[in-house]
Structures are given as structure tokens and as C-alpha cells.
Amino acid sequence: MLHQIISAGFGGQGVLLLGQLIAYSGLQEGKNVSWLPSYGPEMRGGTANCSVVVSDEEVGSPVVTEADVVVVMNRPSFEKYEGNVAPGGKLFVNSSLIDLKTERTDIEVYYVPVNAIAEELGNGRVANMVMLGAVLEKTGIVSPKTAIACLTASFGAKKAHLIPVNEQALAKGAEAVK
Amino acid sequence: MAKKLMKGSEAIGEAAIQAGCRYFFGYPITPQNEIPEYMSRRLPQEGGCFLQAESEVAAINMVYGAAGAGARVMTSSSSPGISLKQEGVSYIACAELPCVIVNIMRVGPGLGGIQPAQGDYFQATKGGGHGDYHLVVLAPSTVQEAADMVMEGFDIADTYRIPVMVLGDGMIGQIMEPVEFRQPKKREVPAKTWAATGWEDKSRDRAVINSLYIEPEQMLEVTERLMARYEQIKQNETKVETFMMEDAEYCITAYGTTARIAKSAVLKARAMGIKVGLIRPITIWPFPSEAYEKAADQVKAFLTVEMSAGQMVEDVRLAVNGKKPVYFKGTLGGFVPTTQDMVNELVKLTEGRE
Structure with missing residues (x-):
């Protein structure tokens, strides 16, 4: 099993955390993982992305160029990374903010209005978790249960009250692509 | 100990602490700022000293001082910052002092950019500073290896009284991977009888930390000792x-x-x-x-x-x-x-x- 994932959006959308949660969860499930962020002068409001690898084997290149899963949370990311989906791979598009449709026919595309769904849940900040729910539903890279366990561990007692809404976000995201 | 998902830079910091490093002197530069950041948080918890120096030149000379007093000490930087440290590195090599220097390479020449590169190979392996000296240079390809190398690096440094460089690139600094901290194979690390730790009881000769040898005969003796040690290192440490x-x-x-x-x-x-x-x-x-x-x-x-x-x-x-x-x-x-x-x-x- 080898998953190569790109998660991209603008700073603050939680695209790095989305990738980290996949990596954390992969580690918990006994896989080899790597998480490589873009870093640069483009932090606040700029674009952010990360490459994640989850594999049964040792991780070779941590830089993902032919991804089997690409998540795009804003329009510039769609334009930049649509072409990085390997043939047969899956593209997850945040249709709340991206009004483009892909013209590619060799990939599977899921348009998920993650901001709208998050707002319905009463917390716009869980849009990334809605997206993660959709990704995990369609790819099974890791189990949503593991993702929540990792989030619980990293949130600690102070933020424990935020776990239920994150759990709901994962479930809603999964539902949206069922 | 279970594996933890850590950034390369943070794993390097933790590895140093686990290896007994209690002193870190540095000056910030991307893409390795998480090393000093981590040390600034962790070293006080361990009773150590983190100090952000006024410049790279100051930082490496603080390393020189702490190493001369026999402490396990580390500094880290990225390419342009490492260039600034070269004079001190040459002095430390000549004074036969152990320390660990981390270079998380960014692209050059000049101030260059902050993305990963490997353009400092010549600098790291062929000198960098002036004179006939070498560093032991370890090149990690994973976060786990970076942590292992930092830990073993301190032992190598102490064994041969030599500065050890861990040479990574921006990717090693920024990537997160699973890591566990494990002690390196046991070595017979000699006691630091040469360290300048005070001379109250006069029970031994005065410890002198020096890199200036005006008499050619003395300079010859020092460089020949260095060369002999490098031969030993080639025999024992090539990997x-x-x-x-x-x-x-x-x-x-x-x-x-x-x-x-x-x-x-x-x-x-x-x-x-x-x-x-x-x-x-x-x-x-x-x-x-x-x-x-x-x-x-x-x-x-x-x-x-x-x-x-x-x-x-x-x-x-x-x-x-x-x-x-x-x-x-x-x-x-x-x-x-x-x-x-x-x-x-x-x-x-x-x-x-x-």
C-alpha cells in the first residue's frame, strides 16, 4: 500500500493540519509516513501545501509529484495541482470556493462544499475536517477513528470540547461523497 | 520508546539533549529556526543554557569557549550563517575541541534562497575555513538518521576531539517523520583531562586552549597529530x-x-x-x-x-x-x-x- 497525497490551499484553511492528521494516523496504524510542508516567504494568507506519503514500505521521495490523492481548498491550488493527480487518482475540490470543473477524464473528482457544510455545523474552521472526512471515505488511507484519536491526543484537555464538532465534520464529509 | 512524529529540526534538538548537550549558541536563519526554537524551550528544562548570540561569529566563539571547558555543546545554522562561522570552526579544529555543528543547507551562493540545496559539500568536506583540517561530516537522509547522527556525533567528537558536522538540507529541517531516540553503540570516550575547568588544586598541568602556534616546530607537531587522527577516523568511522x-x-x-x-x-x-x-x-x-x-x-x-x-x-x-x-x-x-x-x-x- 502506497498513498501519495498533496493537500493545498491558502494559509489558515488547515491544509497542513489535514496532511499532518493523515501522517499521524498512518503512524498510529503502523505505516511508514512522511509529511513535507512547503515553506517560504508566503505565509499569511498566501498559499500553503504539503506532501504526505503513507506506505507499507520505507518512504523514498517525500516530495509528491504524481499524487493518488490531491486536495485543493482554493482556486489557485486547483490550477496549480490539478495536473499532479496521477491517472486513476482522486481529486477533492472545495466547491464552496472553487467554481472550476476539471476537464480531465482519467481521474475521479469529488466536489465537496466543505465551507458550507462546516458553517452548517456552526464552525467554519472545521472545513478541513469535512474535507478529510470525504478523503478518508473514498480512499481508506486511515480510519476516521484513528484520526479523531490523534486529534484528541494533540488537542489535550483544553480543547477537548472541540472534538465532537470535528467528529461531526468528518462524518458529514464522508456522507457528502457517499 | 514509541516512535513520535517530529519535524527534522526538532528531532535534531531533542537528540542533542538526549546525548547530554546542555549548551546551544546560535543565530536564527531559515530553514532551521525550529532547532534554536526547540532548544530555547527544552534546554532551560534540563538546566542547560540556550543563548541567541548577537551574530553567527559570536555564536561559534561561544561554542569554542564551552567546548574548551569540556561541555557538550552544539550550534546550528544554514548555509550563509555557516559561512560566517568558518573562522571559528578552523580555530576549534586547531584547538582540538569537540562540538557538533548542524548545517541545514539552503540554496546559494550568496544569501541565496531558503529552499533545499546541497551546495555546501565542498565547504563541509574540503575545509570551509582556512588551513589543513577536516570535520567529520555526517549526511542524514531521514529524520531518524538525523537524530541518530546527532547523538553519535557527540561521541565521535569527544572520542577524536574534533568538530562534527551534521549536514542536512532544507527538507531534513522541515519534514516530519517518525523518530525514536536511541543511544548509539557504546564507545570508550576518553575523559576530558584537557578541559579548562579551573586550576585550584594544581594537581595537573595547566589546561591551555589555544589555536596559535608561532613556532613552526610546534605548529608541525599539532598538524601532524591532527593528520594522524584523521587517518584513524578514516579507518574507524567511514560509513x-x-x-x-x-x-x-x-x-x-x-x-x-x-x-x-x-x-x-x-x-x-x-x-x-x-x-x-x-x-x-x-x-x-x-x-x-x-x-x-x-x-x-x-x-x-x-x-x-x-x-x-x-x-x-x-x-x-x-x-x-x-x-x-x-x-x-x-x-x-x-x-x-x-x-x-x-x-x-x-x-x-x-x-x-x-
């Missing part, structure tokens, strides 16, 4: 990984993160029927020449890949010594080569051209 070289007809070679990409390329090329193997120097000084000498009798050609304009390739050519062609493929500007780039180069190699 290399070979991968699928047993039946290889071609050899790709790289160090650091480039080597793990090369490993993926080997697997991909093998799946296409190209019999290729990898030689990965783990120590780039001392350089594992023997592995190449041996391979030169077996393979048809070598391909060196680096994120530079061609630096390690010179050591590969010296080792292969004209027996077989040695080709080079570099990426510049802070770009990272892809597995496919390397496979394409390997295909070219099998077609007998470069």
Missing part, C-alpha cells in the same frame, strides 16, 4: 550504504535526501528492467572511496545526483579513478529532483550516452 548493488550494471550515487529519492528511482528503474544499484555515503568526510573502487570493477557507468552544480561528483571521480565513466545530474535554484528525473537519466545511461 556507506549500498542498495541493490549485488548484480548492478549501473550505479546511481547520492547523499542526504537526494539519496532517498535515488532509492525510489532504483526501484522504479529495476521495474523497467534496468539493473541499477545505489551507493549512499553516510559519512561524506571521511568519504567511502572503497565502495566506489569496488563498484568500478563491476558496473558500466556511474551517475551522481546532487542538488548542486556538481561537488560530490569530484570525490566519486577520484575514487573511480577513470575506470568507468562518471556522469552527473544536478538540480539548482532550490528545486528538488523527482524520482522520474532520475529514472530518465538512468535510461539515458543505458542507451550509452549522457
Whole structure:
């Protein structure tokens, strides 16, 4: 099993955390993982992305160029990374903010209005978790249960009250692509 | 201990602390700021001292001082900052003091950019500062290896009274991977009887920490002692990984993160029927020449890949010594080569051209 994932959006959308949660969860499930962020002068409001690898084997290149899963949370990311989906791979598009449709026919595309769904849940900040729910539903890279366990561990007692809404976000995201 | 997912920079910091390092002097620079950040948080908890110096020059001279007093001490920086430290590094080498220096390379020359590169190979392995000296240079390709190398680096430094450099690139600094902290193999690390720790009881000769030898006879004695020690280090500490070289007809070679990409390329090329193997120097000084000498009798050609304009390739050519062609493929500007780039180069190699 080898998953190569790109998660991209603008700073603050939680695209790095989305990738980290996949990596954390992969580690918990006994896989080899790597998480490589873009870093640069483009932090606040700029674009952010990360490459994640989850594999049964040792991780070779941590830089993902032919991804089997690409998540795009804003329009510039769609334009930049649509072409990085390997043939047969899956593209997850945040249709709340991206009004483009892909013209590619060799990939599977899921348009998920993650901001709208998050707002319905009463917390716009869980849009990334809605997206993660959709990704995990369609790819099974890791189990949503593991993702929540990792989030619980990293949130600690102070933020424990935020776990239920994150759990709901994962479930809603999964539902949206069922 | 269970594996933790950690950033390379943070793992380097924690590894130093686990190895007994209690002093860190540095000056911030991307892409390694998480090292000083981590040390600033952790060292006070361990009763150590983190100090952000006023400059890189000050930082390396603080390292010189702490090392002279026998402490386990580390500094870290990235390429332009490491350049600023070179005078101090040469002094520390001459004064025969142990310390660990981390260079998380960014692209140059000049202030350059902040993306990953491997353009400091010459600086790290051929001198950097002035005079006849060497550092032991360890080149990690994963976060786990970076942590292991920092921990063992302190032991190597103390054993041979030599500065040890851990040479990573921006990717090693920024990537998160699982890591566990494990003590290196036990060594007989000699006591630091030479350290300048006070002279109250007069029970031994005065400890003098110095790098100035005006008398040529004295300077000769010091450099000969250094050279003899370097020979010992070559014998004992040279490390290399070979991968699928047993039946290889071609050899790709790289160090650091480039080597793990090369490993993926080997697997991909093998799946296409190209019999290729990898030689990965783990120590780039001392350089594992023997592995190449041996391979030169077996393979048809070598391909060196680096994120530079061609630096390690010179050591590969010296080792292969004209027996077989040695080709080079570099990426510049802070770009990272892809597995496919390397496979394409390997295909070219099998077609007998470069």
C-alpha cells in the first residue's frame, strides 16, 4: 500500500493540519509516513501545501509529484495541482470556493462544499475536517477513528470540547461523497 | 520508546539533549529556526543554557569557549550563517575541541534562497575555513538518521576531539517523520583531562586552549597529530550504504535526501528492467572511496545526483579513478529532483550516452 497525497490551499484553511492528521494516523496504524510542508516567504494568507506519503514500505521521495490523492481548498491550488493527480487518482475540490470543473477524464473528482457544510455545523474552521472526512471515505488511507484519536491526543484537555464538532465534520464529509 | 512524529529540526534538538548537550549558541536563519526554537524551550528544562548570540561569529566563539571547558555543546545554522562561522570552526579544529555543528543547507551562493540545496559539500568536506583540517561530516537522509547522527556525533567528537558536522538540507529541517531516540553503540570516550575547568588544586598541568602556534616546530607537531587522527577516523568511522548493488550494471550515487529519492528511482528503474544499484555515503568526510573502487570493477557507468552544480561528483571521480565513466545530474535554484528525473537519466545511461 502506497498513498501519495498533496493537500493545498491558502494559509489558515488547515491544509497542513489535514496532511499532518493523515501522517499521524498512518503512524498510529503502523505505516511508514512522511509529511513535507512547503515553506517560504508566503505565509499569511498566501498559499500553503504539503506532501504526505503513507506506505507499507520505507518512504523514498517525500516530495509528491504524481499524487493518488490531491486536495485543493482554493482556486489557485486547483490550477496549480490539478495536473499532479496521477491517472486513476482522486481529486477533492472545495466547491464552496472553487467554481472550476476539471476537464480531465482519467481521474475521479469529488466536489465537496466543505465551507458550507462546516458553517452548517456552526464552525467554519472545521472545513478541513469535512474535507478529510470525504478523503478518508473514498480512499481508506486511515480510519476516521484513528484520526479523531490523534486529534484528541494533540488537542489535550483544553480543547477537548472541540472534538465532537470535528467528529461531526468528518462524518458529514464522508456522507457528502457517499 | 514509541516512535513520535517530529519535524527534522526538532528531532535534531531533542537528540542533542538526549546525548547530554546542555549548551546551544546560535543565530536564527531559515530553514532551521525550529532547532534554536526547540532548544530555547527544552534546554532551560534540563538546566542547560540556550543563548541567541548577537551574530553567527559570536555564536561559534561561544561554542569554542564551552567546548574548551569540556561541555557538550552544539550550534546550528544554514548555509550563509555557516559561512560566517568558518573562522571559528578552523580555530576549534586547531584547538582540538569537540562540538557538533548542524548545517541545514539552503540554496546559494550568496544569501541565496531558503529552499533545499546541497551546495555546501565542498565547504563541509574540503575545509570551509582556512588551513589543513577536516570535520567529520555526517549526511542524514531521514529524520531518524538525523537524530541518530546527532547523538553519535557527540561521541565521535569527544572520542577524536574534533568538530562534527551534521549536514542536512532544507527538507531534513522541515519534514516530519517518525523518530525514536536511541543511544548509539557504546564507545570508550576518553575523559576530558584537557578541559579548562579551573586550576585550584594544581594537581595537573595547566589546561591551555589555544589555536596559535608561532613556532613552526610546534605548529608541525599539532598538524601532524591532527593528520594522524584523521587517518584513524578514516579507518574507524567511514560509513556507506549500498542498495541493490549485488548484480548492478549501473550505479546511481547520492547523499542526504537526494539519496532517498535515488532509492525510489532504483526501484522504479529495476521495474523497467534496468539493473541499477545505489551507493549512499553516510559519512561524506571521511568519504567511502572503497565502495566506489569496488563498484568500478563491476558496473558500466556511474551517475551522481546532487542538488548542486556538481561537488560530490569530484570525490566519486577520484575514487573511480577513470575506470568507468562518471556522469552527473544536478538540480539548482532550490528545486528538488523527482524520482522520474532520475529514472530518465538512468535510461539515458543505458542507451550509452549522457
